[in-house]
Amino acid sequence: xxxxxxTIKYMILILCAAAxxxxxxxxxxxxxxxxxxGLLGLAAIGAANVFLGKYGLALGINxxxxxxxxxxxxxxxxxxxxxxxxxx
Numbered sequence: 121x122x123x124x125x126x127t128i129k130y131m132i133l134i135l136c137a138a139a140x141x142x143x144x145x146x147x148x149x150x151x152x153x154x155x156x157x158g159l160l161g162l163a164a165i166g167a168a169n170v171f172l173g174k175y176g177l178a179l180g181i182n183x184x185x186x187x188x189x190x191x192x193x194x195x196x197x198x199x200x201x202x203x204x205x206x207x208x
Contacts, residue, residue, distance in 0.1 A: 136142075158190025161197055168201075177204055 169178045
């Protein structure tokens, strides 16, 4: 019972892919964490816009704000609103 050449190639590719997933698992976890924090931050902006929009403090829901909040957290969210207050 011998394996075909294509089967061996696929097995090698699968093993390499598994090794890469293991090697980069820490990086992918960090990226997932920043993405989740960014999405939660954008949801917080959306909720705050409902209440603060009538006072002219509505922020845009965009990728820059999401990345900023995802990387820096709650201080970035507060900082964005402070900047909005200053520029009124």
